[in-house]
Amino acid sequence: MTQEKPIWHNFNVVVLAGGVGGAKLADGVARLVAPERLTIVVNTGDDFEHLGLKICPDLDTVMYTLAGVANPETGWGRAQESWRVMTEVAHLGGPDWFRLGDLDLATHLVRTHLLRQGERLTAVTRHLCQKFNISPAILPMSDQSAPTMIETDDAVLSFQDWFVAQRWQPSVRRVRLPEDVRASGAVARALELADLVLLAPSNPFVSIDPILNVYPVREMIMDIPRAVVAVTPIIGGQAVKGPAAKMMQELGMPVTATAVAAYYGDLIDGFVYDTRDEHTVTELPVAGLATDTWMKDVPDRIRLAQEVLDFAARLATE
Amino acid sequence: MTQEKPIWHNFNVVVLAGGVGGAKLADGVARLVAPERLTIVVNTGDDFEHLGLKICPDLDTVMYTLAGVANPETGWGRAQESWRVMTEVAHLGGPDWFRLGDLDLATHLVRTHLLRQGERLTAVTRHLCQKFNISPAILPMSDQSAPTMIETDDAVLSFQDWFVAQRWQPSVRRVRLPEDVRASGAVARALELADLVLLAPSNPFVSIDPILNVYPVREMIMDIPRAVVAVTPIIGGQAVKGPAAKMMQELGMPVTATAVAAYYGDLIDGFVYDTRDEHTVTELPVAGLATDTWMKDVPDRIRLAQEVLDFAARLATE
Numbered sequence: 001m002t003q004e005k006p007i008w009h010n011f012n013v014v015v016l017a018g019g020v021g022g023a024k025l026a027d028g029v030a031r032l033v034a035p036e037r038l039t040i041v042v043n044t045g046d047d048f049e050h051l052g053l054k055i056c057p058d059l060d061t062v063m064y065t066l067a068g069v070a071n072p073e074t075g076w077g078r079a080q081e082s083w084r085v086m087t088e089v090a091h092l093g094g095p096d097w098f099r100l101g102d103l104d105l106a107t108h109l110v111r112t113h114l115l116r117q118g119e120r121l122t123a124v125t126r127h128l129c130q131k132f133n134i135s136p137a138i139l140p141m142s143d144q145s146a147p148t149m150i151e152t153d154d155a156v157l158s159f160q161d162w163f164v165a166q167r168w169q170p171s172v173r174r175v176r177l178p179e180d181v182r183a184s185g186a187v188a189r190a191l192e193l194a195d196l197v198l199l200a201p202s203n204p205f206v207s208i209d210p211i212l213n214v215y216p217v218r219e220m221i222m223d224i225p226r227a228v229v230a231v232t233p234i235i236g237g238q239a240v241k242g243p244a245a246k247m248m249q250e251l252g253m254p255v256t257a258t259a260v261a262a263y264y265g266d267l268i269d270g271f272v273y274d275t276r277d278e279h280t281v282t283e284l285p286v287a288g289l290a291t292d293t294w295m296k297d298v299p300d301r302i303r304l305a306q307e308v309l310d311f312a313a314r315l316a317t318e
Numbered sequence: 319m320t321q322e323k324p325i326w327h328n329f330n331v332v333v334l335a336g337g338v339g340g341a342k343l344a345d346g347v348a349r350l351v352a353p354e355r356l357t358i359v360v361n362t363g364d365d366f367e368h369l370g371l372k373i374c375p376d377l378d379t380v381m382y383t384l385a386g387v388a389n390p391e392t393g394w395g396r397a398q399e400s401w402r403v404m405t406e407v408a409h410l411g412g413p414d415w416f417r418l419g420d421l422d423l424a425t426h427l428v429r430t431h432l433l434r435q436g437e438r439l440t441a442v443t444r445h446l447c448q449k450f451n452i453s454p455a456i457l458p459m460s461d462q463s464a465p466t467m468i469e470t471d472d473a474v475l476s477f478q479d480w481f482v483a484q485r486w487q488p489s490v491r492r493v494r495l496p497e498d499v500r501a502s503g504a505v506a507r508a509l510e511l512a513d514l515v516l517l518a519p520s521n522p523f524v525s526i527d528p529i530l531n532v533y534p535v536r537e538m539i540m541d542i543p544r545a546v547v548a549v550t551p552i553i554g555g556q557a558v559k560g561p562a563a564k565m566m567q568e569l570g571m572p573v574t575a576t577a578v579a580a581y582y583g584d585l586i587d588g589f590v591y592d593t594r595d596e597h598t599v600t601e602l603p604v605a606g607l608a609t610d611t612w613m614k615d616v617p618d619r620i621r622l623a624q625e626v627l628d629f630a631a632r633l634a635t636e
Contacts (some may be wrong), residue, residue: 044557052430082402088424094431102420106406112370113412129412221488 011037015061018043020075020231021056022200023065025297029304030066031298035135039190040066041217043179043202044121045148045210046141046159050098051089053108054115057160058207060107060279061124061138066140070105075241078103081313087171097165112235122184139279141211143184148210149176159206168243172250175205177213191220195219196312199230201293204246204263205251208300212267221267226316229270231308232257235294236276256280261288270315272308287315320397324624326631329513329544330469336361337376338526338553340518341383342613346623347516348384348615353453357508361437361520362458363466363495363528364477368416369407370377371426372433375478376459376525377443378425379591386451387388387421393559396421415483440502459529461502467494468530471608477524486561490568493523495531509538512632517548520612521562522581523569529618530585540587544634547588549626550575553612574598588633590626605633 013033017026026040034065040062047056057076064223081101089210090096100108107128110245112190114124120143129138152170162168176266180245183191191197199208208230210216221228234257240247245255253259257273258281271286274293281288289311331351335344335358346391354493354516363583365374375394382388382396382451389395399419408414425446432442438461447456468480470488482487493551501509509515517526526548539546557563565571571577575591576599582589588605607629613619 034385049434050431051427052372052434053427054370064523075480084400084420085403085423085427089427092424092428092446094428102402103406105403105423106410109369109371109403109407111409113368116367116370128410160524 005296006194006313006318008033008157008309008311011313012190012193013196013198013309014190014194015040015198015200016043016053016202016208016211017058017062017200018091018202020296022058022202022207023062023070024301025198025200025231025308026062027298028295028301029309030136030304031302032305033137035137038136040136040138041187041211042138043191043207043210044142045146045206046163047145047147048158048160049097050160051094052098052112053105054112055098055100055108056111056121057188059138060104062138063107063125063132063134066134066136066138071285079100084190088241098160116261120148122186126235137186137190139186139190141182141183141187141214141217142180146178146181146210146214148182150206150222151176163206163243168246172205172243172247175209177210181214183214183217187214187217188220188281191217191224195226196222196316197224197228197307198308199228199264199268200310201233201240203233203239203242203247204260205244205247218267227269227312227314228267229272229308229315230261230264230268230306232260232271232273232277232293234260234277235274237280240294250258258282258284263284268312301306324350324631325630325635326627327515328512329631329634330541331356331516331627332512332524333358333516333518334520334529335359335380335518336537339613340376340525340585341388342619342631343378343516343518343549343623343626344380345383345616346613346619346621348454348619350623355591356454357602358454358456358513359459359508359529360456361525361528362460365465365482366476366478368478369412369432370430371417371423372430373416373426374458375411375535377456378422379443380456381425381443381450381452384452384454384456387450392529393454395419395605407531416478427617432500433489434603438502438503455508457502457504457506457508457525459501459505459532459535460499461501463479464496464499464528464532466524467492468524481493481561482522486564491524493527496588497527498573499532501532501535505535508539509535509542512542513544514627514634515539515542515546516630517546517582517586519549519551519558521557521560521565522578523562523565525616527606534583545587545630546584546585547590547626547630547633548579548586549577549622550589550591550595552578552595553592555598560614576600579603588629590629595605605629616630
C-alpha cells in the first residue's frame with residue numbers, strides 16, 4: 001500500500017495570511033506540508049498596545065488556529081475562554097471595547113514580558129509556538145512596528161480603532177501603510193527558498209497588502225521562479241467575514257472575485273475562486289481554478305489546501 | 319443619648335503606611351475619622367514593572383483592605399481570587415514568581431492604561447479608590463518613580479527581587495533609597511494641614527523610611543506642631559509578618575520595640591508598643607503607650623486605632 005507523493009511534496013511553501021480566513025487555509029496547508037517546508041508569514045499591521053500590553057491579533061489567530069485552541073464561534077480568541085479579568089476591568093472603569101479573555105491575556109502578558117526583555121517579535125512568536133506545540137514556522141512580517149492606518153471621510157484612524165471600536169463602519173477612503181518597514185531575516189530567507197507562495201483568503205487591503213508593503217516582500221515574490229497563487233476572500237459576491245466586500249465598494253471596485261485577481265495583478269500566476277462566483281468570472285488575467293472555497297470545518301480546510309497546492313504546483317511545473 | 323465627641327474629632331490625620339500592618343491600622347483609623355479629615359500616604363518604593371504592567375503592591379494592599387476586598391489569608395491580593403491567567407502564563411513559559419490573580423490583574427491593567435494615557439499615579443489611585451468606594455484620600459508618596467534597592471552581601475537587588483523572588487532571605491547590609499524624589503502636591507498639602515501623623519506598624523526600613531525619604535516629607539513631619547506617633551511593628555520581639563525583625567538583626571539593632579522608637583528618634587512624640595514587650599521597654603525616648611497591638615480582626619483594628627488616636631490627641635493637646 002504505497003501512496004503516491006504529491007508533486008509539491010519537496011516544495012517549500014510560504015503562506016501570507018491575515019486573520020480568520022488566512023488562519024484556516026494556513027491550518028489546512030500545515031496538515032499537508034512537512035513543517036520544515038512551510039512558513040506562514042503573518043500581517044502585523046493590526047498590532048497595537050492596549051492596557052500596557054502588546055497585542056498581535058492576526059499572529060494570535062493563526063497561532064491559536066494551528067494549535068487547535070481557537071474559538072470556533074468568534075473566529076478570534078481562544079476556546080473555553082473565561083472573562084473574569086475583563087469583567088473586573090470594566091468594573092474599575094477601564095476600557096473594555098477590545099475583548100481580552102483570561103487565557104488570551106496570558107499570551108499578551110508573556111509576549112509583552114519577552115519584548116520588554118529585549119527579544120524580537122520573531123523570537124517571541126517562536127517561543128509561543130513552541131509552547132503551543134506548533135511545528136511550522138509562523139513569522140511576523142517584520143520585527144519593526146508597521147501600523148496600518150485607515151483614512152475615512154472624517155479622520156485617520158488606527159486600525160483597531162476603526163476595526164473594533166467603530167466596527168469597521170466608517171467608510172474607507174484609503175488604507176495608509178507605513179514606509180520603510182523591512183522584513184525580518186527569517187521572512188527574507190523563507191521567500192528566497194520558496195517554491196510556492198500562497199496568498200490566503202484574507203482581506204487584500206488590510207491583511208495581504210501590509211505584508212506585501214514590507215520591503216522586500218513584494219519584490220521577492222515577483223521574482224519567485226515558480227508559482228504564486230491567491231485564494232479569493234470573496235464568496236458569492238460577499239466577504240465570508242469582515243470588511244473586504246464593503247471596502248472594495250468604498251474603494252470603487254466591483255465586489256467580485258475577478259476584481260480581487262485584477263487587484264493582485266501580475267504579482268500572481270494563479271487565482272482560486274469559488275464555484276458560486278463562476279458566472280461573474282470573466283477575463284481572469286491569470287490561470288484560474290474554481291472550487292468550493294468556503295471552509296466550514298477542518299476537512300474543508302484540508303481539501304481546499306490540497307486543491308490550492310495541486311493547482312499551484314501544476315502552474316509551477318508547467 | 320449623646321455620645322461625647324473624641325478630642326481628635328476635628329483633627330486632620332495623616333497615616334504613613336506600607337503593606338499589611340499599615341493597611342490594617344489605616345482601615346481602623348478610616349472607620350473612626352471623617353473621610354475628609356484623613357489622608358493615607360502609602361509607600362511606592364516597592365512598585366515595579368512586571369509583564370508590561372505597573373504594579374504598586376502597598377497601594378493595592380491599602381486599597382483592597384479599605385475596600386473590604388483584601389484576601390484575609392495571604393495579606394496581599396484580593397479575596398475570592400482566581401488564577402486562570404497566571405496558570406496559563408506559566409504554561410506559556412512566562413514568569414510566575416510574582417503571583418497575580420485574575421481580579422488583581424484588572425487593577426494593574428487599568429492603572430497601566432491610565433498611566434499610559436498620561437495620568438499621574440495620584441490621579442490614577444483616586445480613580446481606583448472611587449471605583450472601590452473608598453472615601454478617605456489614599457495617596458502614593460510621590461508621582462515619581464522611587465525604587466527601593468536592597469544591598470545584600472552579594473548584590474544590589476530590586477525590592478521585589480529580594481522580597482518575593484528571593485523570599486527576603488539574602489542578608490541585608492543596607493537599604494538604598496533614591497535621591498531627589500519629591501512628594502506630590504497632594505501629599506505636601508495633607509502634611510501642611512495635619513494635626514496628627516501616625517506611622518503605621520509597617521517595616522521602618524522598607525515601608526516607612528521610603529516615605530520619609532521623599533522630600534519634604536521628613537522635614538514637614540518634623541515641623542508638625544501637634545503630635546507624631548509611631549506604632550510598633552515588633553510584637554513579642556518578633557515581626558507579625560515579613561522581614562522587619564530579621565532586618566533589624568542584620569542591621570545590627572536589638573530586635574525590640576525600644577529599638578524601633580530609638581530608630582525614629584526625635585521625629586516622633588509618642589510610641590505605641592505591645593504589652594507583650596513591656597518587660598523589654600526601657601528608657602523609651604518619647605511618651606509611651608502599652609496596649610495589645612496585634613490586629614487579628616476588624617474590631618482589633620478599630621480598638622487599636624481608637625487608642626492610638628486618643629494617645630496622639632492627648633500628646634497634641636498637652
